[in-house]
Amino acid sequence: MMMEGLQGRAAEEVTSLFRLQAKEARQQLRRGFKTIFDTFGSDSDGDFSGSYNKASVTSSRVMPSSYINKLSKYYQANVTTMRSDNSNNSLTDILELRSDTGIISHWKDYQKLATYTYSSYQSSAPFTKSDGSIVHVPMIPQIGMFKIGYVPQLKCLAAELMFEVTSCLVIVLDIVYSIYKYNW
Known part of the structure; x- marks a missing residue:
C-alpha cells in the first residue's frame, strides 16, 4: 500500500529493493492482493485466536x-x-x-512455544539497500507446516503458513522456490 503513494527517490528505492522494474509489476501485485483478499476475506471459520x-x-x-x-x-x-x-x-x-494475521503475538510469545521455526532457515536475512549497504532483517516465526502450490489465477506459487489463525497467506517475492525446496 505504501508503494502506491511513493514518488521520486523513495519510489525508485522501493522499486529497486523489491525488483519491481517490470512494466506490469505493480498491476500484478494489485491483482494478487485483490485475489487473496477476495478468496480468503470472506472465510467464516468462527473465532480466531490471532492478533488483530x-x-x-x-x-x-x-x-x-x-x-x-x-x-x-x-x-x-x-x-x-x-x-x-x-x-x-x-x-x-x-x-x-x-x-488479523496473528504474527505479532508470535513475536511476543514465541519463547512459550514448544517448537517454532522461521520462514527462512536463518533467524535473519541480509537485504541489500540501493546504496549497497546491508541490513539484517529478522524472519517471521511460524508454527506448523508449509502448504505451497500453484495458484492459476495469479500464475504463481503461493505459500500458506499456519499461524494462530486457521489460515493466512504470505506473499514472498523471489524466494518462494528456495523456501519450498528447503522445506520439502
Whole structure:
C-alpha cells in the first residue's frame, strides 16, 4: 500500500529493493492482493485466536481520489475524509489499515512455544539497500507446516503458513522456490 503513494527517490528505492522494474509489476501485485483478499476475506471459520492489528494514519491533506480508489479496491483500506480541529478548518484523510494475521503475538510469545521455526532457515536475512549497504532483517516465526502450490489465477506459487489463525497467506517475492525446496 505504501508503494502506491511513493514518488521520486523513495519510489525508485522501493522499486529497486523489491525488483519491481517490470512494466506490469505493480498491476500484478494489485491483482494478487485483490485475489487473496477476495478468496480468503470472506472465510467464516468462527473465532480466531490471532492478533488483530490496526493502524490509523492521518494525512496532511486530502489524498487524490485515484490513490484512495487503489487502496480501497486492491488492499481493502478504509479511508475517511474529516475536517481537522485546527484554525483553518482544513480537510484531511484518515487511512485505516487492519491485519488479523496473528504474527505479532508470535513475536511476543514465541519463547512459550514448544517448537517454532522461521520462514527462512536463518533467524535473519541480509537485504541489500540501493546504496549497497546491508541490513539484517529478522524472519517471521511460524508454527506448523508449509502448504505451497500453484495458484492459476495469479500464475504463481503461493505459500500458506499456519499461524494462530486457521489460515493466512504470505506473499514472498523471489524466494518462494528456495523456501519450498528447503522445506520439502
